[in-house]
Amino acid sequence: MNTAQQIYEALYQHWGEQHWWPADSPLEMILGAVLTQNTAWTQVEKAMQRLKSEQAIDLNRLVDTPASTLEEWIRPAGFFRQKARTIQTFCQHIQQHYNGSIDTLFELETSALRTELLSWRGVGPETADSILLYAARRPLFVIDAYTKRFMVRHGWADEKATYATLASFFTDQLEQDPALFNEFHALIVQLGKTHCRPTPTCEGCPLQPLLTHPVSV
Ligand code: SF4
CATH class of the missing domain: 1.10.1670.10 (Helix-hairpin-Helix base-excision DNA repair enzymes (C-terminal))
Structure with missing residues (x-):
């Protein structure tokens, strides 16, 4: 061994x-990967609960929501301005380049997908690999x-x-x-x-x- x-x-x-990282959808997992940056998961859960209660686990709704409102919803997760900007930027990117479909984004092969994720503002290697592993189910550690x-x-x-x-x-x-x-x-x-x-x-x-x-x- x-x-x-x-x-x-x-x-x-x-x-x-x-039994880690239960999420109902790839978008929820991506949001979790961004929200967990530099904060405890318990705080992420509070932000995620708020997003769910606002029915905001939805690409279009996240893009259409004023930045200040989204910041308020995710405030418990900390660094909320930066994270709101990251979330809205990647949702817009998926709308514009992948027809609003995370499934289409995930059709990219692993290294191309990783390069794509790393090009998103506010996404570093840890967040990119969390998305690749947990949402796209690729073998990234x-x-x-x-x-x-x-x-x-x-x-x-x-x-x-x-x-x-x-x-x-x-x-x-x-x-x-x-x-x-x-x-x-x-x-x-x-x-x-x-x-x-x-x-x-x-x-x-x-x-x-x-x-x-x-x-x-
Ligand atoms: S506490 Fe850390 S350093 Fe000590 S045995 Fe465990 S893993 Fe190793």
């Missing part, structure tokens, strides 16, 4: 399936702060490692399976929220057996 598989097995044995933190602490990555280097640690060692990458990322978030916090609690952590040296904070 390679290192990435050992990490996955240890986390999965400890926490089991995470999402790297976030939790992932980098435990990898550096274990010596599996350098503090200066790029996003692409961190992602290839997983994609090079694992079967290219979106369901596996989905579950793995959810387990890493669980790890980062419980044991591998800014101050780590290695005692009782499922990855402690894979630790070969004391962790410096």
Whole structure:
């Protein structure tokens, strides 16, 4: 078993399936990927509830809504001006270039789709890969702060490692399976929220057996 598989097995044995990111539609997943930037998921849920109550999980409605109103709806998720602009820009883009159809956008092959998503204002690699993995079901490994933190602490990555280097640690060692990458990322978030916090609690952590040296904070 390679290192990435050992990490996955240890986390999965400890926490089991995470049933992560339930969403009713690709648009809802894309909105979730944007809203979750730099904020906790509990805050995203509040913003998403508001969007649902306003019947705004809809491309046309999101474009037609005044920016100030959309900002108010998503305020709980933080950075609401920037996120509202990102949401309206990509909805307009899908209207203009893909006939308003996310399904048509998702007909692009993976690298072209990733390039397209990265060209959207306010969308970086983590958000693009979240959309690719969760909404388009492509085998992209999402790297976030939790992932980098435990990898550096274990010596599996350098503090200066790029996003692409961190992602290839997983994609090079694992079967290219979106369901596996989905579950793995959810387990890493669980790890980062419980044991591998800014101050780590290695005692009782499922990855402690894979630790070969004391962790410096
Ligand atoms: S053993 Fe310690 S350093 Fe490793 S993942 Fe767990 S908390 Fe983080």
